Amino acid sequence: MGSEHPFDRLRELCARLRSPEGCPWDREQTLESLRAYIVEEAYEVVDAITAGKPEALAEELGDLLFQVIFVAQLAEERGWFDVVKVCELIHAKMVARHPHVFGDVRVASAQEVVQNWEKIKKNEKKRGALGGVPESLPALLKTLRITEKAAALGFDWEKPEDVLTKVREEVEELAQVVGRSKDERDEAKLREELGDVLFSIANVARHLRVDPEAALQAANRKFAQRFAAMEALASARGWSLDGCTMEQLEALWQQAKAQTDP
Missing domain, CATH: 1.10.287.1080 (MazG-like)
Structure with missing residues (x-):
């Protein structure tokens, strides 16, 4: 591994892991088997952002970047493309989709940027306005993306x-x-x-x-925190939640809310 740039070193590492002298587990992986890992690493990046922990975010971004380069390595082995091609494609796409930065288009707001972005995408792909929204997105996030695209064309x-x-x-x-x-x-x-x-x-x-996904996740965390406090209160009284009456459960819930709410 003679390359000095960290990106090149990571690329060489992926190639080494896939080589006959590399790792048996990594050599067994396929594009299909990596799908779940890509999704998992993306969610861990989101968790690190939510937690506001810079060191964790740097680590999780590295894990996600590794998945990108590793998948590109598998594609290169199939003779499809390499990670350099991936970089070239995304660079060209970002330049084309920011004519207000790299061209002579003028915009007055972020909303105009979004509208231009959707029009450019539609012309690039020659597909419907809602094209490009992944089928596997979580439902709330998918609704957000669908309605954003519709709104960018004035349907809102x-x-x-x-x-x-x-x-x-x-x-x-x-x-x-x-x-x-x-x-x-x-x-x-x-x-x-x-x-x-x-x-x-x-x-x-x-x-x-x-963000509805983030809002619901925050509500989930709040409920889980209150429910844990409720369990602790019941345990301190020698109660089991499944043996409590509705009145007792409601009283415990209100007490738990008072303890956990800021």
Whole structure:
């Protein structure tokens, strides 16, 4: 490994791991087997950002970068492309999609940048406006990306209050289905109406410039923290949660909220 640049050294390391003298596990990997690792490493980067820990973020970005270079190594072995080609492609794409930086286009806001970006992408790929949204994205994030693309082309509510009105309409439609007796309830319709509610709520988040995935993750953490405090309170009294009455559970929950809320 004579190269001095860290990127080149990492590239050489991936090639070594895949060589006959390298690692048996790494040699067994395929593009298909690496999919889960790529997703996992991306989420660990997000976790490090959320935690606000620079050292952890640097480490997790390294893990993700390794996956990129390792996948490019497998592609190179198949005669498809190498990581240099990957760098060249993304460089050219970013220059083309920033004509307000590298060309003579003028923009007045970040929103105009997004609108131009979507138009350029549409012309590049010759596909529908919603093309390019990965099928495997988490549902809330996928809703955010879909509605961003639609909004960039002018298909959007004017203000958050309008979307909240839509949420109320969707909740009422869901309530009508839920209100039917179980024998009369259409489960497919129930799923459809629930999906409409969730979609509308994610759209509200976009209008409020809130990442719905991050907001829900924060709500998950808050609930888990309160529930752990609730368990501790019950244990201190010699109670088991599954043996408590609803009144006792509610009292424990309120006490846990008082302890954990700032």
